[in-house]
Amino acid sequence: MSGESLGSVRRAFAPWTDPDAKPFVCFKGVTKRFGPVMAVDAVSLDIFEREFFSLLGPSGCGKTTLLRMLAGFETANTGYIFLDGVNISEVPPHRRPVNMMFQSYALFPHMTVEQNIAFGLRQESGVSKAAMADRTAEMLKLVQLEGYGKRRPNQLSGGQQQRVALARSLAKRPKVLLLDEPLGALDKKLREETQFELMDLQMDLGLTFIIVTHDQEEAMTVSDRIAVMNEGRLVQVATPGEIYEQPKTRYVADFLGSINLFDGTLASRNGAAAVVETGAAGPLHVLIDEGTELAGSATIGVRPEKISIGFDRPNGAGRLNTVKGEIWDIAYYGDLSTYHVKLSSGTIVKVTVTNTTRLVERPIGWDDEVWLAWPPEAGILIAE
Amino acid sequence: MKDLGDTSPPLLRVERQRWVIPARLAVTAIPYLWLLVFFLAPFFIVFKISLSEVAIAIPPYRPVFDLSEGLDVLWEKARALSFGNYVWLTEDDLYWKSYLSSLRIAAISTLIALLIGYPLAYAMARAPAAMRPILLALVILPFWTSFLIRVYAWIGILKREGLLNATLLNFGVISEPLTILNTDIAVIIGIVYSYLPFMVLPLYANLERMDHRLIEAARDLGCTRVKAFWLVTAPLSLPGIVAGSFLVFIPAVGEFVIPDLLGGSETLMIGRTLWSEFFANRDWPVASAVAIVLLAVLILPIVFFQRHQQRADEAGR
Numbered sequence: 094m095s096g097e098s099l100g101s102v103r104r105a106f107a108p109w110t111d112p113d114a115k116p117f118v119c120f121k122g123v124t125k126r127f128g129p130v131m132a133v134d135a136v137s138l139d140i141f142e143r144e145f146f147s148l149l150g151p152s153g154c155g156k157t158t159l160l161r162m163l164a165g166f167e168t169a170n171t172g173y174i175f176l177d178g179v180n181i182s183e184v185p186p187h188r189r190p191v192n193m194m195f196q197s198y199a200l201f202p203h204m205t206v207e208q209n210i211a212f213g214l215r216q217e218s219g220v221s222k223a224a225m226a227d228r229t230a231e232m233l234k235l236v237q238l239e240g241y242g243k244r245r246p247n248q249l250s251g252g253q254q255q256r257v258a259l260a261r262s263l264a265k266r267p268k269v270l271l272l273d274e275p276l277g278a279l280d281k282k283l284r285e286e287t288q289f290e291l292m293d294l295q296m297d298l299g300l301t302f303i304i305v306t307h308d309q310e311e312a313m314t315v316s317d318r319i320a321v322m323n324e325g326r327l328v329q330v331a332t333p334g335e336i337y338e339q340p341k342t343r344y345v346a347d348f349l350g351s352i353n354l355f356d357g358t359l360a361s362r363n364g365a366a367a368v369v370e371t372g373a374a375g376p377l378h379v380l381i382d383e384g385t386e387l388a389g390s391a392t393i394g395v396r397p398e399k400i401s402i403g404f405d406r407p408n409g410a411g412r413l414n415t416v417k418g419e420i421w422d423i424a425y426y427g428d429l430s431t432y433h434v435k436l437s438s439g440t441i442v443k444v445t446v447t448n449t450t451r452l453v454e455r456p457i458g459w460d461d462e463v464w465l466a467w468p469p470e471a472g473i474l475i476a477e
Numbered sequence: 478m479k480d481l482g483d484t485s486p487p488l489l490r491v492e493r494q495r496w497v498i499p500a501r502l503a504v505t506a507i508p509y510l511w512l513l514v515f516f517l518a519p520f521f522i523v524f525k526i527s528l529s530e531v532a533i534a535i536p537p538y539r540p541v542f543d544l545s546e547g548l549d550v551l552w553e554k555a556r557a558l559s560f561g562n563y564v565w566l567t568e569d570d571l572y573w574k575s576y577l578s579s580l581r582i583a584a585i586s587t588l589i590a591l592l593i594g595y596p597l598a599y600a601m602a603r604a605p606a607a608m609r610p611i612l613l614a615l616v617i618l619p620f621w622t623s624f625l626i627r628v629y630a631w632i633g634i635l636k637r638e639g640l641l642n643a644t645l646l647n648f649g650v651i652s653e654p655l656t657i658l659n660t661d662i663a664v665i666i667g668i669v670y671s672y673l674p675f676m677v678l679p680l681y682a683n684l685e686r687m688d689h690r691l692i693e694a695a696r697d698l699g700c701t702r703v704k705a706f707w708l709v710t711a712p713l714s715l716p717g718i719v720a721g722s723f724l725v726f727i728p729a730v731g732e733f734v735i736p737d738l739l740g741g742s743e744t745l746m747i748g749r750t751l752w753s754e755f756f757a758n759r760d761w762p763v764a765s766a767v768a769i770v771l772l773a774v775l776i777l778p779i780v781f782f783q784r785h786q787q788r789a790d791e792a793g794r
Contacts, residue, residue: 164693164697165696165697166693166696166697185696185701186693186696186697187696187697187698187699187700187701188699191697192697192698193693193694193697195690195693195694196690197690199688199690199691199693199694200694201691201694201695201709202713203712203713212695212698212708213698213699216698216699216700216704217699261694261698262697265698265699
């Protein structure tokens, strides 16, 4: 929203790497059961001030429950939640300095846009009418809805409703803004635009945002860090780049983006260079951290865009990980094409290619015999 | 919007369909025809009787209009119409006292039904989804028994030696049996009991589809539970409150069976007055006038109700 680039601020922001940094929101061993269902299972998590943090996972993974516990709508069975150093586990929702933007917005249909935005301020004692009106106008301006104040929510488009919900949840200047699938109801184009608006807004206001989403692209776009959840547990908490390029588990690797997984056993190791014998694609070379302990079995993951595809076998150093296969299926997306290549072992390998030229002399077609190749550093070793 | 006219079908097609009644019209016409024949026509007959004079005859009134006299005579008579029966209603204070008493008893009953029905409907709407059909069935269950028998049963409960007094005496709450039967209180109890489902059902329908997240949003923005109820739940359930209140109030005003069985000789209600005019006094013209005025009294709240509905629809809910 401001004219200057915020790139330098964004690049420098990484309080989670600083051992002295004090967490702003802190879950300590939080567990929540609904009857026999373990919704949140012993979650401990630190979120830092001004962080844009995502809780990502499939539906029913406990991410919304975690957010609702922070808002105060659910009480943890065990564990504590701290906000800015204060234990808020027992504080009722109306006294917590956090606000929530609800999924499908939950705007009050019997109130105008202005009344919706001013609702939170009205509940505070000692806010003058003039101050309330000023803050409401300021919020309307922030979300670019000046002139819409007198309308009712049902007279607004989905995108406008989303912005009213955002303004309403920001009007009280919460310490943390919680967003429950905030963009889920918008169409794809508007969602992408709004993602950037949200990021800029969060930067400008210097607020801590915690967003719940099942959309991995959304989480990757907006977040400083992502917590991937599954069955009530945190699987991995890291930056989008780390989550994508260094997934810790098979689940994370598979949930974010697509990946080709080759199961095998460690054949040899020389420092960082390791060779894993896989049944599907033969011996595969991979680079691993020197400190990593490795037992017998190992899985190698390769992202489809890291694999090159061609009619000829690469020479020289490019020969390390080369596999022959036959084109089984082609998905053409315009900007990208995804090839499903069937290896002689029967395994299907996905390869994504950017369509950089409009016309290709000899396009890769069905039943073509092709060579796949990737450098050792493209492989991800997933030890489980 | 210049091309608005283009949305109407071309002339030719209109020409061809001239004699075909659209199916939609036919479907809506049936209930309207029904109302026309069985409500509007009797209404005009009653109105006609209300303008006539009482007579010892069968039927016991002398018609003012007789179609056999021809249109000219009809016109003559119409100009010299007598509203004597209506004037009579204002002269004898029995009638306006009956109207007022009916309105008062109906209003008190409606309020009590609302105070009992709202928490009931609220609890039903908040019950686990699997429980709701059962709770709903329990509310409707009394309808499976005859209304008359259920009102009779209240006599057994409310009379001096009845269930209520016996219980209260047993527990030592009272030392003398209370006189409830044959008072206005008994009538109010009877009305509240009989019409409670009509209050609960529209309220339940309204509260059940209310988005629980709205209350959470109010809580999130700083409301206590009670305040969230008053600021969000209550205003949003207003259509249900209005619908339920009218469904109780309108029939309660004209109620006859309940005041006749549970009320005392002092209990004035217009339904009873109407009945005694018709059957005890055999004064059909005055009784018809009473009925017409009752309708006029009730039409005002109905019009108000529909206005409210319309406004609620325009406001989006």
